[in-house]
Amino acid sequence: MPRPYVLLSAAVSLDGCLDDIGPERLLLSGPEDFDQVDEERAASDAILVGAGTLRADRPRLLVNSAERRARREEAGRPAYPLKVAVSGSGDLSPGDPFWTTGGERLLYTTDKGAEVAGARLGGSADVRALGPAVDWAALLDDLGARGVRRLMVEGGARVHTQLLQLGFADELRLAVAPLVVGEPDAPRLFGPGAYPGGPRGRMAVLSTQRLGDVVVVRYAPTVPGTTDAATAADRHWLRIACELAAGCPPSKTAFSVGAVIVGADGSELARGRSREGGDPVVHAEEAAFAKLAADDPRLAAATVYSSLEPCARRASRPRPCARLIVDAGVRRVVTAWREPDTFVPGADGIGLLAGAGVVVAEVPELAKEAVRPNRHLVPPRSGQE
Incomplete structure (x- = not known):
């Protein structure tokens, strides 16, 4: 099984601090950011924290929104993501809210730590020993085998540092607060050491995005051996398109597709998914374009990310999605999966786009993600499975 997509999430001050050295927790974020974090949790299969965060913050790691929990259950998922803790010693308090509130709980520890945790926690958690030390590769492999496809990591600094240094982080979400802590001993997000890309490697x-007085910045870490920053951005937005596809109302007569339109500055302009708004024939790209003015000047420099190759022919609308893209003036499209012959034999949306001068990039490594909500419609060889 593949390892999960790893999102590191944190709130920091302008000088990179997670907290000050005072007795009370420094509040760096606000209600708008808290709500988006709750949305990120709802979209995740598991949420992970280290032992230091458990002891200092005593987090519950729950999805607070009843509506988001309901959506998870409607999709056949548990109301809460799996809660994952990492502790080398296993010396954790069984009274912490992490262990006493909702959701399944899993602890990764060492062989020695497993003995301690068994005595301390009893049956409040599934304890998994990773050997004489915490092996992050084995941990991620085990989560992947458990069906975890998206892992949100909420701390602490040591965990974030190790995952980034080892090259296991796929995305970094930073909520930057407009204040400077200025204390030399205050805890900082990342510690010293070697990072992928070296000291000159730029994410x-x-x-x-501005949320209240906080600015949320998302980064893709440097991939060793590559210098193309656009590749990281393409993977990020195409994953979101695939996630949108997974949330489509199921159908036996049409594909489930997600699409995101992204501006030249990296900001999201619009998104859409198949059968959005209860329309049984609306396509993902069509739904996204409907949220923008036809003469929006940003479209000329935008990129359309679609989990499935934009359609070249359709009976339900006058214009197929590939033609919508061309007519909108978009010059770049990124997709994960070419349309099979299930409904429209010989469709060639990529050919239509390329013939009109649109640059098309394919990311076949994400084809499985695009196919997953459509497995009932395509044979295995077409589904890249």
């Missing part, structure tokens, strides 16, 4: 900025 790709995926998006920026």
Whole structure:
């Protein structure tokens, strides 16, 4: 099984601090950011924290929104993501809210730590020993085997540092607060050491967003051996398109597709999915374009991310999605999966786009994600399974 997509999430001050050295927790974020974090949790299969965060913050790691929990259950998922803790010693308090509130709980520890945790926690958690030390590769492999496809990591600094240094982080979400802590001993997000890309390796900025007085910046870490920042951004937005596809109302007569339109500055302009709004024939790209003005000047420099190759022919609308893209003036499309012959034999949306001068990039490594909500419609060889 593949390892999960790893999202590191944290709130920091302008000088990179997670907290000050005072007795009370420094509040860096606000209600708008808290709500988006809750949305990120709802979209995740598991949420992970280290022992230091458990002891200092005593987090519950729950999805607070009843509506989001209901959506998870409607999709056949548990109301809460799996809660994962990592502790080398296993010396954790059984009274912490992490262990006493909702959701399944899993602890990764060492061989020696497993003995301690068994005595301390009793049956409040599934305890998995990773050997004489915490092996992050084995941990991620085990989560993947458990069906975890998206892992949200909420701390602490040591966990974030190790995952980034080892090259296991796929995305970094930072909520930057407009204040400077200024204390030399205050805890900082990342510690010293070697990081992928070296000291001159620059991360790709995926998006920026203002939430109250906090600015949320998303980064893709440097991939060793590559210098193309756009590749990281493409993978990020195409994953979102695939997640949208997974949330489509199921159908036996049409594919489930997600689409995101992204501006030249990396900001999301619009998104859509198949059968959005109860329309049984609306396509993902069509739904996304409907949320923008036809003469929006940002479209000329935008990129359309679609989990499935945009359609070249359709009976339900006058214009197929590939033609919508061309007519909108978009010059770049990124997709994960070519349309099979299930409904429209010989369809060639990529050919239509390329013939009109649109640059099309394919990311076949994400084809399985695009196919997953459509497995009932395609044979295994077409589904890249």
